[in-house]
Amino acid sequence: MSTRTGDFPGGLHLDGHKTPSSGRAVETMPVPPLLVFPLHQHIGEPALPVVEVGESVLAGQLIAHAEDYVSAPVHASTSGRVVAIEKRPVPHPSGLPAECIVVEADGEDRQAPCEAPGDFETMDLSALRNRIREAGIVGMGGAGFPTFIKLNPGPGGDIDTVVLNGVECEPYITCDDRLMQERAADIVSGALIIRHAVGAGRCVIGVEDNKPKAAAALRAAARDGVTVQTVVTRYPAGGEKQLIKILTGREVPSDGLPLNAGVVVQNVATAAAIFHAVSEGRPLISRVVTVTGPGVAEPRNLEVRLGTPVADVLAHCGADTAAVRAVVVGGAMMGFAIHDLASPVVKTTNCLLVDAVADDADQPQMPCIRCGACVEVCPQLLLPQQLYWYASVRDFDKVQDYSLFDCIECGCCNFVCPSHIPLASYFRFAKNEIWAQERERQRADRARERHEFNQARKEQEERERQERHRRKKARLKDPPDEAAPADSKKAAVQEALKRAQARKEGLEAGTEGTEDRG
Amino acid sequence: MALNRPIAPLVHGDHSVRGVMVKVLYALVPALLVYVGFFGFGILIHMVLAVVVAVAAEAVMLRLRGRPVRPFVTDGSAPVTAMLLCFALPPLAPWWVTVVGVLFAIVVAKHLYGGLGNNPFNPAMAGYVLLLVSFPLPMTTWPVAFTVSGEYPGPLVSAAIIFLGPDGVASWDAITGATPLDLMKTQLGLNQVVPEIAAHPVFGDFGGKGWEWLANAFFLGGLWLLYKKVITWHIPVAMLGSLFIMSLGFAALDPGSHPSPLFHLFSGGAMIGAFFIATDPVSAATSPRGRLIYGAGIGILTFVIRTWGGYPDGVAFAVLLMNMMVPTIDYYTKPRVFGHGPQHGPEHGRDHGRDHGRG
Numbered sequence: 001m002s003t004r005t006g007d008f009p010g011g012l013h014l015d016g017h018k019t020p021s022s023g024r025a026v027e028t029m030p031v032p033p034l035l036v037f038p039l040h041q042h043i044g045e046p047a048l049p050v051v052e053v054g055e056s057v058l059a060g061q062l063i064a065h066a067e068d069y070v071s072a073p074v075h076a077s078t079s080g081r082v083v084a085i086e087k088r089p090v091p092h093p094s095g096l097p098a099e100c101i102v103v104e105a106d107g108e109d110r111q112a113p114c115e116a117p118g119d120f121e122t123m124d125l126s127a128l129r130n131r132i133r134e135a136g137i138v139g140m141g142g143a144g145f146p147t148f149i150k151l152n153p154g155p156g157g158d159i160d161t162v163v164l165n166g167v168e169c170e171p172y173i174t175c176d177d178r179l180m181q182e183r184a185a186d187i188v189s190g191a192l193i194i195r196h197a198v199g200a201g202r203c204v205i206g207v208e209d210n211k212p213k214a215a216a217a218l219r220a221a222a223r224d225g226v227t228v229q230t231v232v233t234r235y236p237a238g239g240e241k242q243l244i245k246i247l248t249g250r251e252v253p254s255d256g257l258p259l260n261a262g263v264v265v266q267n268v269a270t271a272a273a274i275f276h277a278v279s280e281g282r283p284l285i286s287r288v289v290t291v292t293g294p295g296v297a298e299p300r301n302l303e304v305r306l307g308t309p310v311a312d313v314l315a316h317c318g319a320d321t322a323a324v325r326a327v328v329v330g331g332a333m334m335g336f337a338i339h340d341l342a343s344p345v346v347k348t349t350n351c352l353l354v355d356a357v358a359d360d361a362d363q364p365q366m367p368c369i370r371c372g373a374c375v376e377v378c379p380q381l382l383l384p385q386q387l388y389w390y391a392s393v394r395d396f397d398k399v400q401d402y403s404l405f406d407c408i409e410c411g412c413c414n415f416v417c418p419s420h421i422p423l424a425s426y427f428r429f430a431k432n433e434i435w436a437q438e439r440e441r442q443r444a445d446r447a448r449e450r451h452e453f454n455q456a457r458k459e460q461e462e463r464e465r466q467e468r469h470r471r472k473k474a475r476l477k478d479p480p481d482e483a484a485p486a487d488s489k490k491a492a493v494q495e496a497l498k499r500a501q502a503r504k505e506g507l508e509a510g511t512e513g514t515e516d517r518g
Numbered sequence: 519m520a521l522n523r524p525i526a527p528l529v530h531g532d533h534s535v536r537g538v539m540v541k542v543l544y545a546l547v548p549a550l551l552v553y554v555g556f557f558g559f560g561i562l563i564h565m566v567l568a569v570v571v572a573v574a575a576e577a578v579m580l581r582l583r584g585r586p587v588r589p590f591v592t593d594g595s596a597p598v599t600a601m602l603l604c605f606a607l608p609p610l611a612p613w614w615v616t617v618v619g620v621l622f623a624i625v626v627a628k629h630l631y632g633g634l635g636n637n638p639f640n641p642a643m644a645g646y647v648l649l650l651v652s653f654p655l656p657m658t659t660w661p662v663a664f665t666v667s668g669e670y671p672g673p674l675v676s677a678a679i680i681f682l683g684p685d686g687v688a689s690w691d692a693i694t695g696a697t698p699l700d701l702m703k704t705q706l707g708l709n710q711v712v713p714e715i716a717a718h719p720v721f722g723d724f725g726g727k728g729w730e731w732l733a734n735a736f737f738l739g740g741l742w743l744l745y746k747k748v749i750t751w752h753i754p755v756a757m758l759g760s761l762f763i764m765s766l767g768f769a770a771l772d773p774g775s776h777p778s779p780l781f782h783l784f785s786g787g788a789m790i791g792a793f794f795i796a797t798d799p800v801s802a803a804t805s806p807r808g809r810l811i812y813g814a815g816i817g818i819l820t821f822v823i824r825t826w827g828g829y830p831d832g833v834a835f836a837v838l839l840m841n842m843m844v845p846t847i848d849y850y851t852k853p854r855v856f857g858h859g860p861q862h863g864p865e866h867g868r869d870h871g872r873d874h875g876r877g
Contacts, residue, residue: 009856012531241856245856251857254858324521325521326521326522327521330526332526333526333529335526336526337524338521339523353528356524356528357524357528358525358528358530359528363534364589366590366634367633367635368635369595369634369635369800370635370800370802371799372804375804375805375806381855381856382856383805383853385804403855403858406855411527414527414530415530415531416533417533418533418538419534419535419635422525424527
């Protein structure tokens with residue numbers, strides 16, 4: 001059944017760590033006593049709160065509104081009372097706290113009334129997208145791009161293929177695998193909605209060939225032309241660009257988006273959420289999270305209410321939260337560590353990897369010996385060793401010459417580097433530096449513009465002042481009385497004397513001389 | 519409670535610099551056995567001396583440069599340089615030849631350019647070339663294979679010659695003689711033709727006696743390095759291929775004054791050069807296409823120097839010359855980045871993704 005259209009370059013065979021959690025069905029985690037909803041759980045602008053402290057909310061109720069286009073609203077995931085709107089720890093690589101709405105659960109879990117279910121095939125396309133937008137759906141594979149935008153190709157967007165990403169190539173994560181096994185029908189229904197929304201003819205669900213049960217379940221549920229295609233188990237086959245290459249043979253242009261290759265890619269969990277939003281009117285208030293790693297006695301997949309603090313999730317899994325040393329959100333290859341266990345589960349939290357430490361942590365970093373192992377595994381066909389060289393000497397022009405921004409930070413180069421150089425970290429660093437410089441440059445540009453405007457204004461004022469001065473002088477130079485002295489200085493002195501005289505006379509006369517003003 | 523913040527990726531392959539170097543040393547074992555079998559114990563004495571001097575020089579330089587000594591001294595790169603240099607030295611050369619060569623390789627060619635990973639020139643070849651141009655006499659006094667001379671320099675005789683000089687060793691004249699490449703060069707210079715020269719007893723089936731077996735052993739070790747993915751095929755294939763094609767062309771045109779391609783591949787430093795010297799990652803080109811150009815350049819220059827240059831073997835000079843070209847080659851052979859260039863087109867030309875087994 002495995003048909004291969006294309007393959008992607010580079011990549012790695014990674015040892016899976018999936019068996020501990022992949023064999024267990026998704027369990028539902030109880031609602032915790034306190035939930036934290038970051039306003040910013042997606043790429044784009046944060047949502048704006050529409051509730052106030054003290055207000056009661058219901059499960060599924062909108063609590064933060066998406067003002068900007070690239071944004072997503074936030075809904076309460078259970079009923080309770082808003083107890084704070086303030087900065088709290090959030091799962092973000094920076095570790096900086098961010099604005100959150102904090103809800104104390106009342107334990108009743110009362111649901112807000114759902115929007116009327118709709119038939120997507122008769123719905124107006126913009127109403128369909130709007131419903132997906134209102135449901136707060138963002139990419140659930142980890143990136144968190146607001147979903148409705150991807151479903152709006154706009155003029156010129158000519159999408160012929162919908163790809164559902166069921167690849168999940170990270171070595172620890174199993175939430176999508178379980179979701180595909182248990183809710184294949186929802187995923188297929190979501191796929192049909194997506195296909196309808198973008199007007200594509202083809203819809204392929206890509207599943208790695210190490211998930212035969214998931215592929216079988218999807219095949220059983222597949223209908224109306226949705227096909228399931230197994231792909232090679234090689235990291236990072238789940239990368240958007242890599243998956244498109246595998247399934248369609250097309251390459252997403254470096255400076256373009258999948259839609260430039262005629263493709264839209266959605267994660268399988270996102271597709272299921274779209275189905276719930278459109279056909280049942282349910283906003284996104286929970287998701288499946290893989291909880292695994294050496295620090296968890298029994299790895300499993302949990303359906304967790306969004307906003308549940310990580311500490312509660314770990315406690316529910318029997319972990320001694322006081323003894324937890326590290327939690328990585330996302331996979332072992334591309335995840336990031338959270339700084340605080342109070343950080344909540346958000347829309348993009350697919351995996352909590354507990355107490356996993358780098359298996360080469362005790363290895364000293366050695367100099368690059370230019371062995372080229374990184375070149376061979378890079379799925380983007382970059383030269384990581386050259387990028388490293390220029391990034392480490394902060395030559396940011398050169399790193400861009402070597403296409404730094406094509407790096408997808410998959411970490412393959414890191415994995416094979418015999419010198420144990422954290423290459424992906426260097427590339428993240430270089431990107432951040434370049435962005436920071438760009439921002440700095442824009443700020444400087446604005447400051448310069450302001451300065452130049454200010455300067456121009458001052459010059460204008462100066463010109464006007466001199467003009468006034470000149471006119472006045474000209475008037476004085478051309479006096480009505482006789483014998484203007486050739487020497488203007490002399491004239492000025494005489495003029496001043498005359499004024500003094502006049503003032504004196506005026507004072508004597510009891511009136512103020514005003515005619516010489518101006 | 520403060521959490522640790524590990525940085526992804528948290529998993530890593532089982533590669534290390536030391537692992538790479540140790541594999542190179544393993545791959546040299548067959549050649550070393552063949553060498554000792556044909557040319558005596560001299561090379562072992564030189565190797566012990568070279569490794570001791572190399573590691574000591576490495577440690578001193580690291581200390582002087584304020585770098586951590588232990589991880590670098592134990593990375594295995596200094597012994598690899600030392601052992602590769604020894605394969606290029608006459609096995610009965612005086613002891614100070616090795617000491618000078620190793621010190622130049624480690625101190626000047628490696629550490630004065632920034633140590634591991636930064637040297638633009640292959641340190642072993644830099645050391646060899648320094649010795650060759652500075653001390654031509656000891657560097658060209660080679661023993662002949664014992665199958666030719668009938669004399670086998672054992673440990674004691676070798677040590678006596680290396681440390682005390684050949685004066686007291688009666689069989690010295692029997693042990694030494696011209697190497698096949700040297701003989702070929704000088705005799706061609708005396709207007710002899712290749713078939714006449716090849717009748718000389720130092721020549722074996724397709725190369726020099728002993729030398730051809732040594733070349734086979736390097737070839738074997740090289741195949742193992744390829745299998746272990748320490749090196750890629752590009753440089754050896756390009757270098758041996760270009761040397762083969764050049765020599766085939768000239769031998770076909772003028773078989774009297776140009777020896778056969780097999781002679782070129784199996785008599786001198788071509789095999790060790792192709793698999794162990796030119797593939798030194800630090801001083802070689804990096805991209806697959808760049809490596810093809812780099813290897814081909816070495817093969818061509820080797821032929822040119824052997825045929826028209828002043829030295830019988832040209833591998834070392836060819837490697838150093840191509841080392842100089844590496845930045846230029848790297849600059850002009852950047853691979854096409856995924857997503858750049860022709861869209862929806864046929865498969866990219868680069869032979870990528872063939873090696874999915876790493877890690």
